[in-house]
Amino acid sequence: MGVLDGKVVIVTGGGNGIGKECALLAAREGASVLVNDLGGGLKGEDAGSAGPAEQVAQEIRAAGGKAIFNSDSVSDYDAVVAMCEQAKKEFGGLNAIINPAGILRDGMFHKMAPEDWRAVIDVHLHGAFNVTRASIEFFREQQDGAYVLFTSTSGLIGNIGQANYAAAKLGVMGLSRIVAMENAAKNVRSNIIAPFAWTRMIASIPVKDEASAARVERFKRSMRADQVAQVAVALCADGAKDTTGQIFAVRGNEVFLFNQPRPVRGMARLEGWSPSSIIEHALPAMKANYTDVGASNSVFPWDPV
Numbered sequence: 001m002g003v004l005d006g007k008v009v010i011v012t013g014g015g016n017g018i019g020k021e022c023a024l025l026a027a028r029e030g031a032s033v034l035v036n037d038l039g040g041g042l043k044g045e046d047a048g049s050a051g052p053a054e055q056v057a058q059e060i061r062a063a064g065g066k067a068i069f070n071s072d073s074v075s076d077y078d079a080v081v082a083m084c085e086q087a088k089k090e091f092g093g094l095n096a097i098i099n100p101a102g103i104l105r106d107g108m109f110h111k112m113a114p115e116d117w118r119a120v121i122d123v124h125l126h127g128a129f130n131v132t133r134a135s136i137e138f139f140r141e142q143q144d145g146a147y148v149l150f151t152s153t154s155g156l157i158g159n160i161g162q163a164n165y166a167a168a169k170l171g172v173m174g175l176s177r178i179v180a181m182e183n184a185a186k187n188v189r190s191n192i193i194a195p196f197a198w199t200r201m202i203a204s205i206p207v208k209d210e211a212s213a214a215r216v217e218r219f220k221r222s223m224r225a226d227q228v229a230q231v232a233v234a235l236c237a238d239g240a241k242d243t244t245g246q247i248f249a250v251r252g253n254e255v256f257l258f259n260q261p262r263p264v265r266g267m268a269r270l271e272g273w274s275p276s277s278i279i280e281h282a283l284p285a286m287k288a289n290y291t292d293v294g295a296s297n298s299v300f301p302w303d304p305v
Contacts, residue, residue, distance in 0.1 A: 002030030003237035008091040010083065012036045012074050012131065013101030015052020018150075018195055021229035022098045023056050027065035029233055032091040035060070036070040036083060036101070066091065074101045074127035080134040094138060096146040096236035099131050100195070109163040117164045124168035125175070132179055132190070140186045146236045147190040149176050151247065153296040156194055156258060160295065169194075173247065177260075180245030189244030191235050194258070195228040196251040196304065215297065222252045222304040231255055252304030265289040 009026045013019030015037030023035045037053035053069035060067035068090050072079035087094050103123050105116035128149050139145025154162045155169030172192060179190040198219045228250045234240055235248075247258035265286050269277065292298070 002028065003239060004096075004233065005030035007031040007095040007236065008034075008087055008093045009095065009236060010034045010036060010087055010097045010131070012097070012099045012127070014056055015039060018100045018197055018225045018228050018232075019098070020052075020056050021225040022100065022232045023067070024060065025226070025229045025233045026098070026236070027060040027063070027067060029237075031096075031236075032066040033057075033060060034068050034070055034083065034087040034090070036072065036074070038073050038101070039071050073123070074099070074130055075122045077130045077134065080127075080130040084135050084138070088138075093142075094135060095144060096148070097131050097135060098148045098232050098236065099128060100150045100232075101127055102150070104162075104165060106161045106165070108161055112163060120164035121168050121171075124165065125171040128172045128175055132175065136179070136183065136188065139188045140183060143187045145183075145188040146240075147176065147179060147188075148232045148235045149190065149192045151176075151192040151194045153194050153196075153249065153299075156247070156249075157296045157299055158293065177245055184244060187241065189241065191243060191246045191248065193228065193231060193235075194247065194249040195225075196223045196249065196300075197225045197228050198223055224252075227252060251300065254305050 004026055007026075007030065009031040011019055011023040011026060011033060014023040014033075014035035019037065023033050027033045035053045035057045037056070039050060039052050050069060050071040053071050057067040057069040068086070070083050070086060072083055074080055084094055101123065103120060105120050107113075107116060132147055132149075135145065149172050150169075151172050152165065152169040153159070155166040155171075155173065158166060176190045176192045179188075183189070196219070231248055231250050235243065247260060249256040249258060267282050267285060269281075273282065
C-alpha cells in the first residue's frame with residue numbers, strides 16, 4: 001500500500017532532476033503518472049523531444065507501475081489543458097499536479113536581455129498559472145485536489161544573477177497562497193517547495209573560487225533530488241489534507257517550514273510623517289529589524305544533514 005494508491009498525478013519537468021524523482025516515487029507510492037517534459041535544454045532551447053519523458057514513463061512501467069508521457073510546454077495554456085484531459089482520459093481522473101518544470105537564463109540584472117526575462121517568467125510563473133488554472137475547476141467539482149508548486153530560495157531570500165528567476169519564484173508564492181485561500185472550502189490545497197538539490201540547474205552555477213567549489217561539492221554529496229521528491233509526494237497524499245498554503249524547503253534530510261511576510265516593526269506619529277522625520281526617526285528606529293541582503297548561504301551557513 002502506497003500513500004498515493006488510486007491517485008492520478010501529473011508531474012511536469014518529469015524527465016530530469018527533481019521532476020523525474022517525483023514521477024518515479026509517485027508511481028512507487030501507487031499513483032498513475034503522466035510524465036511531462038518538454039525535452040529541451042536548461043535554457044529552454046532544443047525543445048520538442050519526447051525522449052526524457054518517454055524514458056521515465058517506460059522506467060515506471062518496467063517496474064510494474066502505470067505511466068504515460070507528454071512533451072508539451074507548461075508555458076502553453078492550451079497544451080496544459082490538453083495534458084490534463086490526457087491524464088483524465090487515460091487514467092480516469094486527476095488528483096494532483098507536481099510542477100517543478102523550469103529553465104534558467106541567469107545574468108546580472110543590468111545586463112539582462114528582455115527575452116531572457118520573459119522566457120523565465122513564462123515557464124515558471126505563467127507555467128504555474130497554467131497548470132493550476134487548467135485543472136482548478138475539475139478539482140473544485142470533485143472537491144479534491146492537490147498542487148505542489150515550486151518556489152526557490154532565490155525568490156524567498158535572493159541570489160545574485162537571478163532577477164528573472166527570483167521574480168517568477170516569488171510570484172509562485174503569491175499564486176499558491178491565493179489558490180489555497182480561495183479553494184480551502186472545496187478541499188483543494190496548494191503548497192510550495194523551495195528545493196536544495198544537485199540538478200542540472202545547480203550544475204549551471206559558475207564556480208569562481210575555492211569556497212564556491214567546496215559548496216558545489218557539498219551539494220553533490222548531501223542534497224539529492226530524491227530527497228525533495230519525498231516531501232512533494234507526501235503533500236499529494238490524503239494524509240496531508242490539512243496542509244495548505246504553506247512554504248517548505250528541503251535541504252538534504254532537513255525539511256523546513258518558512259514563515260510568510262508579516263509586519264515586524266511599526267511606528268506611528270500623531271502629527272503625520274514627512275520625508276525628513278522618516279529619515280531622522282522612523283528609519284533609524286527600524287534599522288535593527290531590517291533584513292540583510294545576504295544570499296541563501298547566509299541563512300543556511302551549516303552543512304546539510
